[in-house]
Amino acid sequence: MKNLRILSMLLIATIAGLAAVVFASRWLTQQSSSGITKVAVAAADIDLGQRLSPDFVKVVDWPTASLPPGAISDTQALSGRVVRASLTRGEPVLESKLTPQGTAGGLSAVIADGKRAITVRVNDVVGVAGFALPGSYVDIIVNTLRDSKDGKPVAGDRSDQSISKIVLEKILVLAVAQEVNRDDTKPKVVNAVTLEVTPEQAEKLDLARSVGTLSLVLRNQIDPQPADTNGATKSTLLKEPAITAAVAVPVVKTVQVVRHVAAAQRAPGNCIGVIAGVDHGAECF
Template identity: 25%
Template structure:
């Protein structure tokens, strides 16, 4: 009986030791996993709130707070102009990054098409209560100016709202034909009466384009349009070079030097022919043209 009791006691102690060893191993594993997670969290990129649209929105479509959601994304990868809150109280720091101010019931509108779950950017939406269009596209202290174009002067239908163009004037200076760059990097905000940058009329030839300009440029372009012909040149999306003064006249185009012109005029001899009987007499006279 005592032997049996001793055997059970030894077996129990052995099982207890095994259990302790297994528990220690499990605890060590849990601690290692915990330390690994803490290290990962410490090295993980910081997340930030960003407002997205719940559903696809077309150009000019109105939306309210119910059409928006907030998600977490990597803070360092956020583009400029994102919103971090849907609604915030007026006068608070959060209000600068909110889509709507608390109590605001007027909807806003999109200024370009948005896909579902796409970031809502401040430069792609209007102010509350404002519909998409030219008025929503104008920046502070800027004006909308319309330029008449055709298939040649309007870059053959390739222009879209949001594009940037250079404007060239062609006319006469001192009775000599001249083409001159008068404005560079003008932003277009509408083609004909359409301010949608996603318009699908790929081959439509514009009759007018509307650019965002300063009041001084309005005066200059009005005078230029009334005294000559304007031609637009599309600026590339990645073009960062500053264009200097450009002016070409007929002599520069043909490579004619002014001295050559004077020599030709000096060497020119004019005559008049008269008939005297059967004889034709050629008499030199001063050249008038």
């Protein structure tokens, strides 16, 4: 009898333990499922301007508490969308990194509103030894000849006329040659660089490359300070003193006019003869 009571107690304890395990497992599953969200991420490295397809996107579990804003969970909604920024493997595909619906792929999809893309020819020196990569910012220097105020070239030695001046600042490099990948930090010596400019800057750049030679100056991406310079000439480069031309002062000659005034001779008037003794004279009046 005593053994039966012990066995029944053990059976009840076993059942209670199993029930507790089952309820705890269900509670943990519910808690974990409520804190997880399906998020679409890049299945491979994706370059900007590339059109998405099912091969480039996959869905993974993402903690709801750390879900980035603009995350997308429906992979079907991403079909045909174009990315405006490079994505690395495992990076969430956000709405802010996608172009609007219906945008065609390619470089034109990543040009900002109101901007244009223009390509300039460069070499290993002009292109900052290949470090002018997509995503970096550059200043543009033009070396040309100065003009006088009337628009004609300044007379004198050609070296004295040469001037180098920064004409455009903080210009975004969209692509080098035919590559638009912004994640590569290795230098690439190419013969062409595509820049993102405003319509006014495009006009200045086109004029600059027609009147002189261009050089790219790599600048810090977070440097907002403008470079207000007067340009460099031969005299400023060599720190030559400014030579002021002597101004001839006209000599004013004072001519002294001497007027000779002839004494007016008094015309004789009425005269009478005067006899004083043996002397004879005349008195005129």
